[in-house]
Amino acid sequence: MTSRIAVTGLGLVTPIGAGRQEVWEGLLAGRSGFAPVESFDTKAFTTHLGAEVRGFAPAPWVRRLEAAALGRASQLAIAAARMALEDAGLDPEAVAPERAGVAMGTTSGEPREVERFDDRFLAGELEKVGAEFISLYPCHMIAAHVARELGFAGPNTMIPTACAAGNYAIANAMDLLRAGRADVMLAGGADAFSRITYTGFHRLGAIAPERCQPFDRNRKGMIPGEGAAVLVLEPLERARKRGARIYAELAGYGLSCDAHHMTAAHPEGEGAARAMERALADAGAAPEEVSYISAHGTGTPTNDRLEVLAVKRVFGEAARRTPMSSIKSMIGHTMGAASAIEAAVCALAVAEDRIPPTMNLEEPEEELDFVPNAARSHPVRLAMNNAYAFGGNNASVLLRKAGT
Amino acid sequence: MGRPVVITGAGAISAVADSPAKLHAELCAGRSGLKAVELFSTEGIGCHQAGEIRPFEPRDYLGERNLRPIDRTSRLMLVAAGQALEEAGWTAEVLAEREAGLVLGTTFCSVHTIAEFDRRGLQLGPSYASPFDFANSVINAAAGQAAIWFGLRGLNSTISAGAASGLAALGYAVGHIRAGRAAALLAGGAEELCFESFLGHYRAGRLCGSRGGAGEVPVPFHARRNGFALAEGAALVLLEDAEAAAGRSARVLAEVLGHGSAFDPLGTEESGAGAVARAVRLALEDAELEPGDLDCLSASASGGVETDRREALGVAAALGGRAADLPVTAVKSMTGEAMGASGGLQVVDLLGTFADGPDGGRLSGIPGLDEVEPGFPLGGLSSATRPVRVRRALVTALSADGHAAALVLGAPGGSG
Numbered sequence: 159m160t161s162r163i164a165v166t167g168l169g170l171v172t173p174i175g176a177g178r179q180e181v182w183e184g185l186l187a188g189r190s191g192f193a194p195v196e197s198f199d200t201k202a203f204t205t206h207l208g209a210e211v212r213g214f215a216p217a218p219w220v221r222r223l224e225a226a227a228l229g230r231a232s233q234l235a236i237a238a239a240r241m242a243l244e245d246a247g248l249d250p251e252a253v254a255p256e257r258a259g260v261a262m263g264t265t266s267g268e269p270r271e272v273e274r275f276d277d278r279f280l281a282g283e284l285e286k287v288g289a290e291f292i293s294l295y296p297c298h299m300i301a302a303h304v305a306r307e308l309g310f311a312g313p314n315t316m317i318p319t320a321c322a323a324g325n326y327a328i329a330n331a332m333d334l335l336r337a338g339r340a341d342v343m344l345a346g347g348a349d350a351f352s353r354i355t356y357t358g359f360h361r362l363g364a365i366a367p368e369r370c371q372p373f374d375r376n377r378k379g380m381i382p383g384e385g386a387a388v389l390v391l392e393p394l395e396r397a398r399k400r401g402a403r404i405y406a407e408l409a410g411y412g413l414s415c416d417a418h419h420m421t422a423a424h425p426e427g428e429g430a431a432r433a434m435e436r437a438l439a440d441a442g443a444a445p446e447e448v449s450y451i452s453a454h455g456t457g458t459p460t461n462d463r464l465e466v467l468a469v470k471r472v473f474g475e476a477a478r479r480t481p482m483s484s485i486k487s488m489i490g491h492t493m494g495a496a497s498a499i500e501a502a503v504c505a506l507a508v509a510e511d512r513i514p515p516t517m518n519l520e521e522p523e524e525e526l527d528f529v530p531n532a533a534r535s536h537p538v539r540l541a542m543n544n545a546y547a548f549g550g551n552n553a554s555v556l557l558r559k560a561g562t
Numbered sequence: 563m564g565r566p567v568v569i570t571g572a573g574a575i576s577a578v579a580d581s582p583a584k585l586h587a588e589l590c591a592g593r594s595g596l597k598a599v600e601l602f603s604t605e606g607i608g609c610h611q612a613g614e615i616r617p618f619e620p621r622d623y624l625g626e627r628n629l630r631p632i633d634r635t636s637r638l639m640l641v642a643a644g645q646a647l648e649e650a651g652w653t654a655e656v657l658a659e660r661e662a663g664l665v666l667g668t669t670f671c672s673v674h675t676i677a678e679f680d681r682r683g684l685q686l687g688p689s690y691a692s693p694f695d696f697a698n699s700v701i702n703a704a705a706g707q708a709a710i711w712f713g714l715r716g717l718n719s720t721i722s723a724g725a726a727s728g729l730a731a732l733g734y735a736v737g738h739i740r741a742g743r744a745a746a747l748l749a750g751g752a753e754e755l756c757f758e759s760f761l762g763h764y765r766a767g768r769l770c771g772s773r774g775g776a777g778e779v780p781v782p783f784h785a786r787r788n789g790f791a792l793a794e795g796a797a798l799v800l801l802e803d804a805e806a807a808a809g810r811s812a813r814v815l816a817e818v819l820g821h822g823s824a825f826d827p828l829g830t831e832e833s834g835a836g837a838v839a840r841a842v843r844l845a846l847e848d849a850e851l852e853p854g855d856l857d858c859l860s861a862s863a864s865g866g867v868e869t870d871r872r873e874a875l876g877v878a879a880a881l882g883g884r885a886a887d888l889p890v891t892a893v894k895s896m897t898g899e900a901m902g903a904s905g906g907l908q909v910v911d912l913l914g915t916f917a918d919g920p921d922g923g924r925l926s927g928i929p930g931l932d933e934v935e936p937g938f939p940l941g942g943l944s945s946a947t948r949p950v951r952v953r954r955a956l957v958t959a960l961s962a963d964g965h966a967a968a969l970v971l972g973a974p975g976g977s978g
Contacts, residue, residue, distance in 0.1 A: 202687050256824065256840060265700060267722075272673060275758060276680045284761065292766035293963075296669050297701055298722040302963050306827045311837065314825035314965060315730070316722040318671075318701035326719060333737050339844075354676060357683040358696035415663065415718035417709040420631075420697035429715065548697065549706025551718050 163332050163408040164397040164560065167246025167390030168502045169238035169346075173209035173383050173489045176237065178245055181499075182506050184488070185514040186533040191489045192369065192381055198353045205365040209383030209490025210351045223307050229268030229294045232303040234386035234495075235348035239304045242344060246390040246402060250308040257341040259312035260301045261331040262348060262388075263323025264494035265547075267297025269352035300348050304388075312340045321454075321491065322545035323347050324387065324498025325553035329411040331391050341396060346388035347498035355493065356382050362421065364458050370491075372455035372484035373462050373528045375521040380456040383490030387498035389505065394560075405505040409443065409540065409558035412436025416550030422460060423546060427468030433552035434472045434542065441556045443540055445473045448480055448556075450507050450541040452500045455484025455516065456491050461546065466524050481536060483529040487517040497545035497553065504541035504557045511537050564740025566804035567818040568974075571650025573642035573750075574910040576795035576897045577613035580623075581645060585907070586914020589926035590947045594896040596780070596791045602757040609769040611778055613793025613898025614755050627711075631694040634794075635672045636707040639752035642796035642906070643708050646748055650800040650812060654713065662800075663716025663744050665735040666705040667727030667751030668902035671720070672698060674756035704752050716744055724961030725862060725869075726823075727751050728797065728905025729969055733821035735801050745806045750798030750906030760792055768962060770865055780899075781930040782863030782892035783870055783943055790864035793898025797906025799913070815913045817972040819954065820849025826964035831872060837966040838876025842958060845968035846880070849954075853884035856970075857952040858915070858925050859942070860908040862959040864894040869960055871935070876966070877958060878939035886941040889950050895928045905959045909971065912955045916973045925950045 170176065173191025174184040194200070195208035211234065216225040219237035228236070239260075243250055250258070271294045278286050293299070298316040305314050313334050317326040324347030331345035349355075359365050359382055366379035397404055414436065416429035423430065438445060454465055470477045485503055492499055507513055512535055519530040539562060543555045572582040577595025579585040588595075598604075599612045615638070620629055623641040632640070643664070647653075652662060670676075676699045683691035697703065702720040709718050717738060723730040728751035735749035763769050768789055770778035775788035799815075807814060822844025826837035846853065859877065863870040878885035893911050894900075900907060915923050927946040934943055957969040 255827070259825075267701065269676075272677055272758070273680060275762075276677050276684065279677070280681060280684060287761060287765050289766040292762040292768065295673075295762070296722065296724060296963070298669070298724055298727075298961070298965070299963065302825070302965070305825050306829070306964070309827050311825050311827050311833075311840075313823050314723070315734070318720050318722055319705075319718070320700045320702050330734065333741065336741075337737060353683075354680045354699060357688045357691050358679070358693075358699060360688050361683075361691045361693055361696060413663075413717040413719070415706075415709045415715055417713050417715045417718075419710065420703070420706050421693075432715075547702070548700045549702045549718060550709060551702065551706070 161336060162394035163335050163391055164394040165389050165405045165505045166392055166397050166402040167242040168505060169241030169245060169388045170499055170502055171211055171234045171237050172385040172499060173211055177241055185485055186512060188515055188517045189488060197351050203360050205360060205367050207381055208351060209381050211384055220307060228303055229271055230350035231264060231268050231348045232300050235262060235300050235304050236307045238346060238386040238388040239344050242388040242390045248390060253342055255309050255311040257312055258310040259314060259334060259340040259343045260305045260310055261315040261327040261343060261345045262301040263317045263319060263327035264297050264300055264347060265320045265323060265349050266352055266355060268295050269354045270350055271295035273353050319551050320547035320549060321493055322497055322547035322551045322553040323494040324496060324501060325543060325545045325555045328501055328555055332408050335391060335393055343391045344388050345391055347495040348386035349384055349493035349495050351384035366457060369518050370457040370487050371518040372457045372487050372516055373522055374519050375523045377457045377459060379458050381490035383492040385492040385495040385499060387495055387502045389502055404560040406508040406557040407560050409556040410437050410440030411555045412440060414552045418550050421548055423464040427464040427471060429550060429552045430468035430546060431471045433554045437554035437556050446476045448540050448542050449538045450513050451480055451482035452504050452543045453482050453484040454544050454546045455486050457486060478526060481513050481527045481529050483514055483516040485514050497543060501543045501555055504543045507538045508541050508557050508559050511535060565742060567736050567739045567801050568804045568807050568814045569799045569816045570802050570807050570812040570814060571646040571800035572815060572910045572913050573645030574797040574907055575638055575641045576900060576907055577615050577793055578897050582910045586911050589893055589896055589911055590924045592927060592929045594929060596898055601755055607761060607764050609764055609771040609778055611791050612755055613791055613900060615794055632707055633672045633675045633698050634754040635752050636704040638754060638796035639704040639708055640711055642798045643712060643748055646798045646800045647712060657713045661716040662714050662746040663718055664705050664708055664714050665719045665731045665747055665749040667721050667731035667905060668753055669722055669724050669727055670759060671701045671703050672754055673758045675699060677758050723965040724963050725899060725901055725904050726959040726961040726965035726967045727902040729959040729967035730823060732969055733823055733967060736818050736821055739801055739803050745803045747801050748798045749801050751902035752796035753794055753900050753902040755792060755794035763792055780865035782865055782895050782928055783934050783938060784931055785933040785935045787865040787870060790866050790899035793900040795900040795903035795907060797903050797910045799909060814974040816916055816974055819972045820845045820970040822848055823967045834872035835875035835879060838873055838960055839879040841966040841968040842877060842880035845970050849970040851970060853881040856888060856954050856956050858889045858950055858955050860912055860957045861890055861892045863892040864899040869962055873958060873960055874938045874940050885939055889925050889942040889948060890940055891926045892928050908957050912971055915952050920951060923950045923952045
């Protein structure tokens with residue numbers, strides 16, 4: 159059994175740019191991806207900001223398939239997948255197709271397709287609904303489209319576990335590689351900006367009017383976003399043999415469920431703590447060994463409070479010393495893509511010993527090290543990527559410096 | 563390969579029956595659950611039948627707890643999950659002490675809930691959108707609702723792969739138990755019937771009658787089949803670490819011997835059949851078995867014009883000569899294509915065949931199969947229920963979008 163899995167390629171499409179270099183530099187510089195929503199009219203809403211991906215052209219990335227015949231989340235996912243493969247120096251044609259798989263996470267799949275259906279329904283134009291609704295809308299089409307674009311015929315998993323989905327997909331890819339069911343896995347998440355998602359969080363009063371301020375006493379909520387990230391994962395030995403650059407190793411993961419409430423976290427962060435503990439046990443690591451925590455950190459009052467509670471519970475005294483930041487302060491909450499983007503960021507933090515900041519942090523609610531407002535150079539041997547989701551889902555993934 | 567995995571409980575609700583035992587009995591009696599849709603109007607749509615669960619009174623199964631925030635998919639799911647937990651002896655007291663998880667296969671969870679949420683916001687303004695509906699608009703809503711309902715604190719995941727979702731979820735769950743990451747996981751799937759899905763599948767040319775042809779012929783492997791009958795349901799089994807199950811003296815319904823999956827990125831008949839063949843070979847390899855070790859096949863076939871052919875060709879390619887006489891059942895001939903629920907329904911029906919006993923096993927026929935497509939390489943097709951002696955069974959599932967999955971089950975009592 160192959161137990162050690164390497165991260166060898168990173169592809170990202172985010173509200174602050176695309177590609178590993180641009181996104182990483184943007185995050186270290188504290189760049190903001192928030193702007194008035196353009197993809198639909200927000201006149202009827204009390205908030206207007208979103209974190210959309212602007213100026214995205216699928217053409218250079220979508221080569222084998224027809225870009226216009228794909229939903230937006232699939233386009234974003236394919237772009238991230240192609241970027242990740244290029245970053246890994248892997249030619250998709252050179253990989254045995256049946257040994258190459260795809261595992262993707264999402265919250266909503268292709269919500270714009272059901273929105274189009276609804277527009278037609280309300281306009282009395284259902285006769286216009288064509289074959290594309292079923293060929294584009296089901297969320298499994300994201301992973302299917304990535305595989306079709308690249309010709310990958312190995313395991314193909316779509317995990318719609320909402321805002322923790324990226325971590326679930328990475329964990330699944332890790333298991334498939336360890337079980338010897340694939341030689342290369344593309345793992346990540348994708349979500350498209352959506353009226354439905356925006357309406358829902360708006361209705362819950364969860365959207366911040368001006369900016370996203372995770373862990374700040376005066377935080378006013380999250381800002382919905384969109385994006386995609388894909389990580390190239392392969393067995394460490396195989397990666398070394400082909401001389402690949404190794405950003406990090408996947409050290410372990412832990413999953414749990416609160417079994418408490420659909421949209422609110424457990425009041426004592428019980429499930430979140432169990433996921434972290436399980437990930438640490440899986441990696442054979444003690445809490446003190448964690449050098450960076452990539453927080454779920456949405457900026458909603460409840461999430462952040464419970465997340466801090468859970469971290470304190472697991473880390474005890476070490477909680478104060480462990481840097482923990484939320485990049486959602488810059489790119490918003492990219493839903494099913496979020497934890498995949500954050501996992502890529504953890505891989506970069508491990509590779510470069512740099513930690514991106516929590517921006518807009520003026521009055522920290524707790525005495526923890528939230529890496530306020532400026533990136534930091536810091537040795538990162540082990541990074542923990544935390545993600546929480548509707549349904550009470552918790553997922554923690556650990557990334558370790560290669561060869562340590 | 564890791565720790566052995568067994569099935570210790572089952573739950574199923576479909577248009578055919580509302581319990582696992584009744585499902586197998588009704589299927590063996592050849593009683594179809596397909597009927598004219600009443601849940602919504604099919605006016606203007608050239609297909610009128612479906613596997614609708616009617617009547618469905620959730621209170622009959624779920625008691626007095628508050629069902630208002632829980633939609634149809636989740637209600638079906640709760641019924642099946644409750645049956646599986648009860649049969650396996652995982653009571654509320656046990657669940658409070660020990661962790662169990664859930665892996666749910668579904669295509670949409672509830673596209674109806676999502677669409678209703680959106681339309682209400684559009685019609686009345688965003689502040690009138692329902693927060694209950696929003697909570698259920700995530701595709702993992704049913705899994706989350708079940709976790710809350712039963713107190714399932716372990717891994718909670720949702721897998722989407724169209725009609726292969728259920729088997730994909732089972733494979734995923736088996737992987738977790740084998741690796742020692744979980745000791746008990748409910749796995750299977752759920753899907754509701756709704757207008758949005760029905761119209762969509764019709765316009766995509768997948769429902770029976772949606773591409774013309776004489777009438778609606780949702781008969782698996784039939785020469786004149788012209789699409790599937792869309793359906794709903796939920797079917798789950800409780801998978802347990804074999805050692806842990808033995809430790810609590812649980813009754814074993816079946817052993818999970820192997821699983822495999824593959825994807826067809828090209829969408830041709832050849833590549834589609836190839837993906838099915840690979841999934842079957844991987845499952846057999848995983849189970850360390852040969853085609854000759856199999857005693858029957860529960861096929862994914864639904865009446866789908868392309869998918870049934872790909873499955874027949876792919877299974878035959880993987881099984882070689884054994885395909886000529888291996889007895890085959892296709893429960894979708896009576897349950898309809900229940901998407902996420904389908905794989906679970908196939909598995910639960912086979913548990914019934916195992917429970918019939920080694921000498922009294924029955925394998926349901928495929929009602930209406932009076933003319934098999936010429937040249938199909940599966941010899942064991944029959945319209946009538948047959949006596950079988952089943953120790954090891956193969957289950958296959960494929961989606962119209964390229965997913966293929968296979969599972970090998972063994973009768974309880976060390977058949978593997």
